[in-house]
Amino acid sequence: MTYRSPLGDIRFVLDHVVPFGAVAATERFAEATPDTVEAILTEAAKLCDGVVAPVNGNGDKTPARLENGVVRTSPGFAEAFGAIAEGGWIGVSAPAEHGGMDLPQTVNMSIQDMLSGACLALQLNPLLTQGQIEALEHHASEEIKALYIPKLISGEWSGTMNLTEPQAGSDVGALRTKAEPKGDGSYAITGQKIFITWGDSDVVSNVSHLVLARLPGAAAGTKGISLFIVPKYLPDADGNPGKANALKVVSLEHKLGLHGSPTCVMSYEGATGWLVGEENKGMAAMFTMMNNARLGVGMQGVGVAEAACQKAIDYAQERNQMGVIADHPDVRRMLATMRAEVFAARAIGLSCAVALDMHKATGEGEWAARGAFLTPIAKAYGTDVGCMVSEMAVQVHGGMGYIEETGVAQFYRDVRVTPIYEGTNGIQAMDLVGRKMMDGGEAAYRLLEELEADAEAARAVLPDLAGDLWSAAETLREATEWLTGQDMPARFAGAVPYLRAFARVLGAHYHLRAAMAEGGKGARTNLARVYIRRLLPMYAAHLAEARDGGASVMALSPDDLAA
The missing domain is CATH 2.40.110.20 (Butyryl-CoA Dehydrogenase, subunit A; domain 2)
Incomplete structure (x- = not known):
């Protein structure tokens, strides 16, 4: 089976899980009506499935090469990029005055999710161009803006x-x-x-x-x-x-x-x-580009995880070993875990995009703080999920996963760089517990209040899942209070597990919202049970590691570790 853009899942997240309706209700993004967004995402899905995805294998088998000082791209890449440019997809969130669509970043990130699943190697080109447009829009002279931005939006440059x-x-x-x-x-x-x-x-x-x-x-x-x-x-x-x-x-x-x-x-x-x-002041200007790129990279992880998940599910439903392997409990465990992780990572990424859009539309500082707080989580968790799900897809394929002709190994090899570039995930975690908590943890506490309120509201329908989420959020609140009282070396030593714990609790929150949206019965509720009962408990181990501080790891010298 070939890649299929997860249009239904994206629409469900936008309609029921993250507050995208609030974005469309603002004057700034009034044109992002449900019908308009539906039409745009549907056309983007057609592009990804019919034009971009078919060239993904070409990029892997026939790499870009340097020839007489010019880079020659993989077969089909020029035509696929031309279709992306011609459709105006580079300028989805770019300013209308320079030829862009001026739509919410949430819509753009939904498209980047699909483009990444279709062909990550090609998607990198428009993603970086979008980041440059953003940097120029905020920091360049009017002359530079007028010359460069239209060319970048059109895909000419x-x-x-x-x-x-x-x-x-x-x-x-x-x-x-x-x-x-x-x-x-x-x-x-x-x-x-x-x-x-x-x-x-x-x-x-x-x-x-x-x-x-x-x-x-x-x-x-x-x-x-x-x-x-x-x-x-x-x-x-x-x-x-x-x-x-x-x-x-x-x-x-x-x-x-x-x-x-x-x-x-x-x-x-x-x-x-x-x-x-x-x-x-170059770093400030570059960070304008990097911050949007970091969310985009998080969605790259989600997109590749989606593609790997699809391939594993298709294979498991076809492969017969003492019965179809999709019916074996351990294989079903892997498939359910993959699908639950992808949903959680997608919801976190699009929630971050909504916060950024709401700040752009309203200028309210609380939305800015939320978007800033969620960015390192969306980047790190999305890319970790990309690696984990891609690796698990290889495992579902068994020996054939290690054979290149199946194509599943490409997902893992392609996505493995995403936790590294645009700021390693360790740096994302240090940013979260450092710069993003300069407010004493206020943005974190506001988010946790929302989680606990949702959990309380869900108790009548899903008491077990709601109770687990409420307890996790309260424990995370206590850990946040402890963390903000530590010096930076102690914070940094526990930064990665703290970020992972926060992502786990957020993922459970969005799964519970999905379950409530279908009335507590159905496939999404069953998936929420998988996430909350099997995956959410990991947060406790992460917080235990975070609370250990740096003493234990720093007590081991490099010579000790080399022995």
Whole structure:
């Protein structure tokens, strides 16, 4: 069976699980009516199923290659990207004044979910371009906006993000790329960047790079970093690609997966670029791009998990070993676990998108705080679920899962990078317990109040599930109170298990909402029972680990561990 966009599940989440109706009720997003959203998602599903998904295997078997200084993409990628661009899918949430649809981010993330399940290697291109559009919209000069954003929205050009250098990965402040003023308002950019996703391709006429670099005399660390836009071809007087800029792709990385997505080593050799935002404020501008990208990466995990789950279910219903294996209790356990995890991760991601949309529509700080709080959870949990479900799909296939011709191993290899890029999941967890709890945990407490209220309301219909959720939320509240009283080293040592515990409780919350939406009887209620009875209890173990602090792990030196 081929990939099928989970349109019904997405619609159910939007209608019954996350408050998307509140977004559509705002003046800002009044055009996002149920009929409009239904039509848009239906067309996106047709694109994903009929055009994008069929090229997924091509990217794996015939990787992108560097040929005479130009990246040549996998067979079918140019045509599939052309369909994405022609349909306007890059500009779903982009400003209407530059040719975008100006629709809620929730709708866009629903589409990214489907695109990722169809072909993650290709989806990376429009996702990064969308992030660049967002950064330019908020920080670039009017001249740069007018020139670049329409080209990016239309898909004529694509966008990249250039942070990492050989010596500067998570420690961005260690970067050495230089920017020298040229005296005409432009800058000469010199340095090398690595891990540049879709740093070049033959599917667009120009590639627009956002590059972090250091001006002469700038302070050390992140405080001395500025952001520049550096195109592959310098725009001519009419805004069309003109003279080649002084930059090149040195090589393509050989990776575990995502073979169809060219990951470039870029060399900037006095390339001409223009400042985006203020001098030495580059990190703030780049984080505008990265924050949206982090939610998008979380939805990448959800999308690949969906595709892997579908493939495993199809195989289990066809494979006969002492009966159809889907009827074996352990296989059924794996399939139910996979489906329950995918639902929870999708709901968390779309709930985060709703919060971001509500803040954009109302300007209310509480929505901003909720969106900021949920972003690292959506990114980390979504990508962890992508890896776990993809690995379990291989297990359901048995020996055939280890054989490349079935195609199931590609999901695991492709999605494995998602917990790493756009800020590792460890960094997401530290962000959650650090920066996102600078309010003393207020955003967390507000969210937990909502969970407990929903649990109380569900007691009359589903008393056992509601009681389990209420107890978990109350225990999580106590752990949050403990955590906010610790110093940062102790918080960081328990950050990952704390994030996982919070994700588990949130997942149970959304499953309970789904069960209540169908009256406490039916397939979604049965799935909620699987999640709440089998998976939710893991939160207690995670909190026990989080409360241990850092003493036990830090007592072991690297030499001790190497022995």
